[in-house]
Amino acid sequence: MQGKKAIQANAYYSKNFDEIEYLDEGLFCIDSEGFIEKVLTKDDENYEKVRRRYASEGQLKVLEADQILLPGFVDLHIHAPQWAQSGTALDRPLEIWLNEYTFPLEAKFEDQSFAANVYGEVVHTTLRNGTTSAVYFATVDRKSSLLLAEICGEQGQRGFVGKVAMDDASGCPEYYRDQDAQASIDETEAFIQSVLAIRNTYRQGVYPIITPRFIPTCTDESLKGLGALARKYDVHLQTHASESDWAHHYVKEKMGENDVKALNRFGLLGPRAIIAHAPFLETEDQEIMVETRTTIAHCPLSNAYFANSVLPVKDFMAKGITIGLATDISGGYTPSMYQAIRQAVISSKMLQDGVEPSRSKDLRGRAHAALTLNNALFMATVAGGQSLGLPLGKLEAGYIFDAQVVDTRENIPRFYEEKHVEDLLHKVLLLSQTVNIKEVWVQGEQVI
Numbered sequence: 320m321q322g323k324k325a326i327q328a329n330a331y332y333s334k335n336f337d338e339i340e341y342l343d344e345g346l347f348c349i350d351s352e353g354f355i356e357k358v359l360t361k362d363d364e365n366y367e368k369v370r371r372r373y374a375s376e377g378q379l380k381v382l383e384a385d386q387i388l389l390p391g392f393v394d395l396h397i398h399a400p401q402w403a404q405s406g407t408a409l410d411r412p413l414e415i416w417l418n419e420y421t422f423p424l425e426a427k428f429e430d431q432s433f434a435a436n437v438y439g440e441v442v443h444t445t446l447r448n449g450t451t452s453a454v455y456f457a458t459v460d461r462k463s464s465l466l467l468a469e470i471c472g473e474q475g476q477r478g479f480v481g482k483v484a485m486d487d488a489s490g491c492p493e494y495y496r497d498q499d500a501q502a503s504i505d506e507t508e509a510f511i512q513s514v515l516a517i518r519n520t521y522r523q524g525v526y527p528i529i530t531p532r533f534i535p536t537c538t539d540e541s542l543k544g545l546g547a548l549a550r551k552y553d554v555h556l557q558t559h560a561s562e563s564d565w566a567h568h569y570v571k572e573k574m575g576e577n578d579v580k581a582l583n584r585f586g587l588l589g590p591r592a593i594i595a596h597a598p599f600l601e602t603e604d605q606e607i608m609v610e611t612r613t614t615i616a617h618c619p620l621s622n623a624y625f626a627n628s629v630l631p632v633k634d635f636m637a638k639g640i641t642i643g644l645a646t647d648i649s650g651g652y653t654p655s656m657y658q659a660i661r662q663a664v665i666s667s668k669m670l671q672d673g674v675e676p677s678r679s680k681d682l683r684g685r686a687h688a689a690l691t692l693n694n695a696l697f698m699a700t701v702a703g704g705q706s707l708g709l710p711l712g713k714l715e716a717g718y719i720f721d722a723q724v725v726d727t728r729e730n731i732p733r734f735y736e737e738k739h740v741e742d743l744l745h746k747v748l749l750l751s752q753t754v755n756i757k758e759v760w761v762q763g764e765q766v767i
């Protein structure tokens with residue numbers, strides 16, 4: 320029994336894209352490595368025996384009747400330094416916002432104590448909101464990017480951390496870029512090695528991720544070198560692609576081809592690669608995404624400000640593209656994946672119905688585009704795990720125990736027994752606030 324524990328809880332998780340599994344007083348047995356060893360339901364013949372065994376060892380935790388257990392969230396795309404400007408300047412277009420606000424802010428992260436302050440807070444805040452795994456862009460500065468990896472490690476969040484590579488003088492300001500392509504590659508390689516060196520220091524692990532910001536800020540030479548690093552180290556990779564009218568056309572002009580085609584040519588796509596946004600992927604781009612098994616990080620709130628469009632999630636998924644969910648702080652202003660879930664549903668419904676009332680109903684929207692809350696929860700949990708190659712997002716044997724305890728006694732109306740067990744889950748997904756999250760667990764340990 321050493322290091323083992325069990326949690327008895329009413330729990331929900333995604334069985335698949337459409338369906339939810341609900342367990343009434345399920346017994347979740349967690350092994351000493353933080354994996355779920357087995358899950359017993361109340362009708363299992365060993366339920367009482369196993370329950371009593373954990374209880375007698377003082378290793379049984381029983382949630383209250385008004386609390387539910389949910390999987391932790393995977394935020395597939397978040398800019399840690401931009402937490403400092405969350406809620407700022409979202410009325411500007413992407414290209415202005417980057418140059419006037421974002422690049423000057425990110426340049427400040429050479430100051431290690433400023434970086435420590437912001438990074439400490441963003442990791443705590445996202446954990447506090449139920450994000451147990453986060454895929455971060457840091458900044459160009461290698462030293463403070465490593466600090467972010469250490470902070471994730473110490474606070475108990477499963478961080479995927481990237482030192483941002485950007486070296487093209489035509490797309491980056493003088494004060495905020497790698498010196499040249501070779502520096503971009505060398506600094507990224509040094510960063511990968513430093514993170515790999517501390518990777519196993521932390522129970523939940525911490526991972527390096529190769530991070531060319533996006534094609535407008537990177538030279539061909541650096542993209543080629545980063546592709547070589549992806550092959551050499553077999554680590555994760557992230558970038559932005561085809562995000563807005565401006566970004567999509569800038570790349571067409573610069574490269575004579577679309578982002579995804581160029582990224583593929585440089586060896587930057589694959590089962591460990593995550594592309595943020597991508598609403599403007601054309602047919603050939605979509606095929607390349609499927610062939611290379613590259614994931615999209617869908618950032619619906621950010622897209623509402625910057626993307627000039629809504630990602631057609633269901634059409635892209637039907638083609639075979641994996642799509643997870645993300646906040647994209649600070650293109651999206653909130654650290655809460657609950658808000659990402661809500662916005663994914665809202666945006667998709669508006670894509671389906673269309674928004675221009677002067678158009679006839681038939682011409683107004685895109686058929687079958689609406690996502691359900693069940694779909695969005697799957698994207699925020701299981702799909703994120705799939706794209707990272709980790710058993711995350713389900714509360715089943717063999718999965719890592721990353722979870723949140725949500726108390727339904729505040730903010731959520733409970734005047735009667737819900738008609739259907741999923742009704743309570745939907746109330747929680749739409750109405751719960753940060754204060755409703757009473758505990759957060761990562762890899763079998765309580766971190767909040």
Ligand code: GUN
Binds near residue numbers: 421562621625647650
């Ligand atoms: N494209 C390049 N950099 C960024 C960024 O920081 N945020 C968003 N939303 N898009 C980008």
Ligand code: FE
Binds near residue numbers: 396398559595650
């Ligand atoms: Fe982004």
